[in-house]
Each structure stands twice: as structure tokens, then as C-alpha cells.
Amino acid sequence: MAENTYAVQMLGITKIYPNGIAANQDVDFCVREGEIHALMGENGAGKTTLMKMLFGLEEPSSGEIYIHGEYVQLTSPAVAIAHGIGMVHQHFMLVPSLTVAENMVLGMAPKKAGLFIDRERAIALTKQYAERFNLHVDPEAKVADIPVGMKQKVEILKALVRGAKILILDEPTAVLTTQETAELFKEFLRLKEQGFTLIFISHKLNEIMQITDRLSILRGGRFMGAHDTGAVSKEEISRLMVGRDVVLSVEKQPAQPTAPVLRVRDLEYTNAWGKKMLDKVSFTVRRGEILGIAGVEGNGQKELVDMLFNLSRPSAGTIEVNGENILGLSQRKIRDKRVSLVPEDRMLYGIAGEASIEENLIADRAHTKALNAGPFFRMRKIHALADALVRQYTVLCSSARQKVSMLSGGNIQKVVVAREFSNDPVLIIAQQPTRGIDVGATQFIRSKLVELSREGVAVLLVSADLNEVMELSDSLLVMYGGRIAAYFEDTAGLTDEQMGQYMLGLQTQSQQEIGRVCHE
């Protein structure tokens, strides 16, 4: 195929954020004219960053972008729009208090007498585009009042009105129900027939297989290749996405679980858009075992952890640690019950980047008697503690007084883990504990988890990394669509294929089989 049939060529793109994090490294991303192209990768793989550069929201640190074969410098969204690029953001960029038609013409409103907004023409314009692209919206309704599916259509129309020929869709199905998704896909195919080029960001395998022509995969900010969708299997894609090829093995004695530590019963949660994210989730984690929760991301795992740490409130259900209720307790009180959390996004929740390693290490115990003498810190104790943890967890740094944001991802995670593992926990909730970090740190953190569990700590491991959950867990839950789809008492002998069946919702175990995880 000739070079000029590419709608988008991004060559050698590197993006380094002001905090020194390389979100994209030498990425070559090319999209052909008139195709639906999937951009895939895990959270944090650099998909959104790459697309932000294509839409002029960020500028690459190095690399070149060609649109229809022409070299462009996309310095702002206005420039990108002028080149026929439109973006539908994951979180809608609409003004809720304005009507659909007003949102449509925002910044390019037709004027009456050069001064006033011509509402009739705005409405007519909206109707005309809605008709033409078969995206039915009510031009006079307030955006705040319309359902999510319609908001999405408004976003798409907004891009089309501005003359977009290349549409970037950032996880458009994340907030939609199954029916809405199906409808949306029909619209995508219709747009494709009319000659539009669609870039579709997602990490949901099923959707990708369903509607895309080709796909590109990012992993850890690097380009993992482009493929024709028909030519690769789901397994191949997931291998490229999550990097199953590097199999790390952790030595593990068989678990000897004893008393229950975490008891979760009938937990339910409905999110702000009215979508049921958790449905009757019940399980028990016992002393001395690692219970893994596997599943494709977005199937309720994140919500589950949020409930456990009181970051949002469930609509029903109970949570107990060692027989005491922790539901609705403050994070301090939950931690007082010796519950530790390794949060999924270390940069956002796990550390204060501007603070020193030491200050990050003492965050959960700064108020304790051991570190305070009267009104003042026992600085010598704090230094000793920090130095010991840095040594014990092999954090690579010049000193514990160094800023955390200066460390690499793996070492930052070691700081988080050092804090969460060292305060004598009875329960560790580890959420994506090794996402996006180097092999050495991954190996280290995994063996630490196993070591702690064998010493009698209860571990709940939530991970989208199939390799990780299968390797580390003593027993395993699979979540799909906010429910527990399967429970495996023993991970030995489990195959990827079996797991895949449950993770993608093709199979579900019986209530009885799943109920065994409650150990009652």
C-alpha cells in the first residue's frame, strides 16, 4: 500500500512529562484512511498521551506527525481540528447547563445581527447533522438531562460539525450499557462506510475484535506493533498487551490458611451513572493465604477495593476485618485495624511526589507514639526507620531524604510497598502491585507478598496481570460484570484458556461453586 493512504502517521514519538516520566518512547503509530483502528494497551500504557498529542493537547518531546501525508505541528486542539481531527474524550467535554444544540455550536455559534446566538440555526444545524449521520439527539434538551448514550452522540456530532474526518474515541464504551454499546458500534460502522477514519482506544478485547480493522498495541509507553485484527488471536493480543511472555516464577510453599480475616458479604454498588458496578459480591480471605481477583479491568475490581477502604460507600452489604465491622470507618480507623493498601495508581494515591522518601515512608505512622516525643518527631528514630526500610526493600536512591518523584517507577512502588508491608498488617490489599514497573522490582514485590502471606498475613491481590494473579494466588476469584464469575480453590493446573472463558464472560460457575469462597 502506498505511503499516502495513511490518514495519520506518528513517527518516533517520545513524550516526557514535566515530572520526568516517559509516557511514550519512540512510538510509531500509523492509521490508514477509512479504517477503524484500535489503539490498545493497559491503563498507563500511554494510549491517552499519544492521542492527546494527536489532538494538540500535548506536544511531543520528539518525533513527527503527518496527517494525510502532510507534516504538521499540532500545537493546539484548534490546529488539530483545522486538520480534520476530532476527539471524543472519555469524560465528556460538554456544558451540562446548555442545550444539545448550544453545545454543538460552542465556539462557532451562528450569529444574529453579528451579536446574538441564532438558536434556530443552531438547532437546524444540529438536526441536519443528526439526520445525516443517523445519530439521533434532541437538540433542545439540556445536556444535564439526557442519558449517557446520547451525550456520547452529542460528542461525536460535535466533532463532525467541526469538520472532523479523523475521529479519536477515548474508551467510548467505558460508561455505556451493553445495548448502548451495540448501538454505538453500528454508528461507527456507518461512519466508516462514509469514509471517516476512526481511532478507537480500548482495552476490551471483545469490542476490538468486533469492529476494528487493524490494531496497534502499546505497552509501558512503547509500541508493540500493528496488526490486522483478523490475523491475530485474542491470546496473542493479550500477550502483547500485558507481556505474558516474561514469566516470573516465585517460590511458594503451599498455603495453610487458618482463621478468616476479611469477610465481605453481599456487597453492591451502583455508580453515579446508574450502572451497577458490584452485584452481590461475597468472599472471605483467611490468614496465610493469597486470594487473587482476576478479571478484565472495569469489571468491578476497582470499585470493590474502594469499598474496602471506604473511598466510596456501597449501597448494600457488609465488610468485616477479624469479626469487626470496618464499613464506614475512616481510613485512619481502618488502618488502626492493621489493614494495608497498595493503591492501584501509585503516583496519585500512593505517594506525595514532592516529599522525601522518608516522609512517604512514615505517612501511615507519623502520629504514633514510637515516632513522637512530646510535640516533636523523634528524628533519629525516623531516620533509622527510613534507612532500614530503604535497605530492606532495596530502594535505589542516593538517600532516604531524596524526593520520591526523582525515583523510577519501580523504586517508587518499592517505597509504597515498604510502607504498606512494614506496619505489621493483618490484611494487605494489593491493587495492581507491579503495574508498569521493571522486572527486578516486580520480582521483589511478588516474593515479599508471598513471604508475608506465609507468615500469616491475609492478602487480597487484585490484578489485571493474568500472569501475576495465577502465579501468586493460592486461590482465585474471577470477576466479570460486577459479579464473581468463578472461584478456583487451587490455581494449579489452571490454564489461560479456562481463565479467559470466565474473564470474558463466556462462562460462569454455579452459585454453589462460587459460594465456596465464603468458607462457611
Next chain:
Amino acid sequence: MNKTRQLSFRLVRGTVAILIALLVAMVLVFISVEGDSIADKFSATAGALRNLLIAPLFDEGAGFNLKRLTDILAAMIPTIFTGLSVCVMFSANEFNLGGEGSAMLGAFSAAMGAIYIPFAGLASFSVGLATGLHILLCLLIAAVSCALMMLIPAVLKAKLQVSEMVCSLMLNYVVMYVIKYLMNTHLADKSKGLIQSFAFQPTAQIPQLVDNGSKLSWGFVIALGFVGITALFMYRSRWGYAIRMLGFNKDFVKYAGIRSGSMIVLSQLVGGLLAGLGGGIIMLGRYTTFSWGALPGYGWTGITIAILAGNNPIFVPFAAFFMAYLNKGCDLMATYAGVPSQLIDILQALIFLFFAAEQFLSRYRQKLVVRSAQKGLSAGGGKEARADA
């Protein structure tokens, strides 16, 4: 970027900001000085600049001027306190602008204590003891009243997410008008032509350090003491620690089980306390009656000082000295070169603007970041420097 690079970036940035501000000031001076020809104007500008930059400490030909130095040091007393106050609050990411109102309320309540708390009896027994106790009591009243005042924006923020910035800003005027009302209708000494209070008792007056009319009182020593205390509080206590962590990342604080609501309130209480002390000390050290009819301006200067000091209490005296020096320079320029003294406000605003502008010289910073990141990547750390975006 490593630590030294970051520090040098900050220094470069600060210097450039001050230089740009001075450059703009020079242009404004050039416009406002009188002169018939361009050459005249140039020499007048040069004269004005000499007044601004050199005259605050050195007389022409006569050398060092001690009186002006003590004037400058005396002017630093309240602004060190308001600067410290802002340091604490801004460290928590609480943009409370109530320092102004606090300084005035602190001055007012200290003055009331100085006038109405009877200490004459004790003074007849021991003047030294009475003076010490009376001053201490007045300052305590000042600090507590201002801490209570700051409870309003703090609690509203912690409980109802009311913007502390708007609330505290408005509160300044509420406080000012309540004080004016009380002065005008109830507390004024009607025998005087101006609106002013009765005279303070001698036991409530803070003694002077030097006797040259500069009003450099022992309050200066107290101020320096509080620099140390605030620094200890911020860097050596669990509360200061929690306040700083809250400012760095409030989600992190929440996840770690630190009570963020309490820290939001505490930071502003301490802020109010410090600003109130500043107001109280300047009132008891400089004046003998309370006659303020408007906000004193110390709170605003405190914000500039805190920003110059990078919210670090240790740097506050230096920043306060710099601001007081510029202020003195502007006064001298107004007196001897006919340049309007409001220029100080413009200077202050410009410095403030460039320091506060996050993106100022950010391209230069980004270059440094990219350079050191690429160095890291090529040095084989490639696997580790992965995307966390």
C-alpha cells in the same frame, strides 16, 4: 532532575523575576520623573534608582545609615509574622487570604487588652513582672481571637467545601468594619480629634531595642523566635508534617489515614494565630493608642514574602527584609525623586506574578527534565522509566 539542578533552576527563576520587575519599575520611573530633555530624564531615573536600591542603607558620600537599617528591621516585625502565617496555610494548599484581617484583629484585641485589663496594682508591686505578664496576656488574646476568626473559613472548607479563599477574603472586610464600628461608637477617646482609643497602659508596651525613633522593639526578637518555632512545627512535628503532606497530595494523605479535615482546620488556625500575633506585637511595640481605620497591608505583603520564601519559614526573614528594603527604597524615591510611592505595589505585584506563574520559564525547566530523563534512559534505566501517566 536532581536536587542541585532544581535548586539552581529556582534561583535562576527568582532572580529573573526580580530583574524583570525592576526593569519594568525602571520604565515606570522613567515615565513619571520630571525632566525637560531625554538626558534629564535619564539622570533623574538614575537618581531615583539610586534611592530605590542603595539609599535604604547608604547615604550619598556619608556611608552606612544605621537609622534606616533599624527602620527596615522594624518594618519587618509584622510581615515576618504574616509571612510565616501564609507559609503554614499555603503549605497545606489552603489559600487563605485572611492574614490582613487577622493582623488587624490581632492589633485591635491586643490594644483592648493593653487598655482595659487592670495591671496597675501589680505594677505598683513589680513593674517588670507586670509588664511581662500584661504583654503576654495581650498577645495571647490577639493570637486566640485570630485563631478563632480563622475557624470560620477553615471549618466551612473542611465541612462544606466552601472556598477558603473567597471566604477569608470577605472576612477581612467584615473584621475591619466591625472594628471600625466598635471604635467609632463605643471605644473612641472622645476627647481627641481623631478616631483613636484611649492610651495603652505602660505595662502593655513592648520595650524598644534601640532608642533612635525607629520603633525597633523587642518584637523583632520575638519574630525571629517564631521563625524558629514555625520551622520546628512545620518540619519536626507530626502536625506540620501532615500539613505539608496535605499540600503535596491530598489523596495520598487520605489513603495514608491522615485526618485531612483536621489538618485543613489546623493549618488555618495556626495561620490566624501567627498573623494575629504579628498584629498584636506591632501594635504594642510601635503605638500607644489604637487608631487604625483600614486594613494594614501586612497580610498582602505576607503573601509575597511566603511566595518568595517558597513557603519555607527559614527563608521568611530574608524575604521580609527584601520587601522592607524595597518598601523603604520606594519611600525614599517618593520623597527625593518625586516618584509616586505606589510604585511599591506595582513592584510587589510584578514579583508576585512571576513567582506565582507556574509556567514561567517552564520551557527551560522542561528542557532540563528531558535532558536528565534521556540521560537516565540511555544509561540503561530504560526499563524502569516506564509510563505512569
